[in-house]
Structures are given as C-alpha cells and as structure tokens.
Amino acid sequence: MKSAVVVFPASNCDRDMIVALEKVTGQKPHIVWHQDSEIPDVDLIALPGGFSFGDYLRCGAMAARSPAMKEVIARADKGVNVFGVCNGFQVLTETGLLPGALMRNQSLKFVCKHVDLKVENTDTPYTNAYEQGQVINIPVAHHDGNYFADDDTLKELEDDGRVVFRYMDNPNGSRNDIAGIINRRKNILGMMPHPERLIEEAQGGTDGRGFFESMLNSLN
Ligand SMILES: NC(=O)CC[C@H](N)C(=O)O
Secondary structure, eight states: OOEEEEEOTTBOSHHHHHHHHHHHHSSOOEEEETTOOOOOSOSEEEEOOBOGGGGOSSTTTTGGGSHHHHHHHHHHHHTOEEEEETHHHHHHHHHTSSSSEEEOOTTSSOEEEEEEEEEOOOOSTTTTTSOTTOEEEEEEEESOOEEEOOHHHHHHHHHTTOEEEEESSOSSOOGGGEEEEEOTTSOEEEESSOGGGOSBGGGTBOTTHHHHHHHHHHHO
16 A cells, blocks of 8 residues: 655654554555655555644644645545544644544643544444444543534534544543544544554554554455
C-alpha cells in the first residue's frame, strides 16, 4: 500500500505513524512537508498527531491552511483515503473535510491515558479487521478532544452510522461519547485516540494494528 504522511511544524506523532504504516503495510510512506503542494500518487494520506503551529488560534487551524492541505482536499475529493489521528482529526474538522469541532476537554486538563473504545461500524476501510461492537483499548493524549457538533449534524452522523468509535468512559466531554467519525463517502476518518501507538506487543498491545490491516484489506 502506497501512503504519505503530512508533517507540520510541531507534529510529534509523525514518526509513530510512519513506523506503523511501514510495519503493517510493508512499504515506507512518503513524507510530505506542509509547505509541499505536491503529494505523490498514494492510496492513503495520514495526518499525524501533534501540536501543529503550537496549537495557536485553534488546534489544527493553521495547519488546515497549508499548501499540502489544499492537495489533501483535492485527493480526498477524488476518493483517496485520508486518515487523521488526534491533531490530524483537528486539522480535518478545521478544513471542513469532517463536520464538527474539537473543543477544550471538559476537565480543562490534558488527558493522557488508555481508554476503551467500542467499534460501532466495521464497514469502513479503517475498521473492517475488527468485529462489530468489539471493545479495543487505545491511548489518548490531548487537551482539545471534546467533540462538538450541532444537533442536526449529530443526528445525521448517528443515522448514517458515521460514528465509528465511541468512548466507553468519556474522557473529554465529547457529545454522544464520540471518539471518531467518518465522512459520507467513507474515505475520510478522524479519531482522537492513537492506534499507531499500539501495533506490536513491545508497545504493550496490538489493539491499534487492525486499523492498518483494514486499510490493506480495503485495497484487495
Ligand atoms: N497528541 C496530539 O495530537 C495532541 C492534539 C492536540 N494538539 C491537543 O492537545 O488537543
């Protein structure tokens, strides 16, 4: 599987994403600097976690306006898979590729721990390797993970099965316990937890591996 990882100033989970993609798919991803306006021909573009531009303005707001993101939007429109984790999810909402916003955690504190997530929809290119309703344990690390969308948007997400994961024990105040959502076309997924941090036993578990295996499955 050919992939690219977009790196912004103060991304800090890019290396983990690169390692996970290479380990599971067997191919080294291309690394795209935020100022690059060209992205190689790939099956997947990953937006990694971090604190792009120091989280100034709103998390992900400045990154969303970078030259690389113009190309990400163009590729997403063509149906290329785009996978945003944590700050990557924030960038996706800031570009409007996914609805809603990630607000400051309800506790006003940075949350860094493992959480249980329920897989709500396995009919996506990111979750087909899991069982419907499976509970997986994945780390979160953020201060702005409190998912907000208005009532109409929430209803649409719920009715369309686009809430892909839910927190079993909500760590940040997200509406409807939402941890990750997908767009209508099912090629763009954003989630706050970090699956790239749990792909081999040496990291304490492999619950995140299924995301990368799912992406591979979806190409076959
Ligand atoms: N790990 C991350 O990607 C952090 C995301 C974001 N900057 C926050 O703290 O909310």
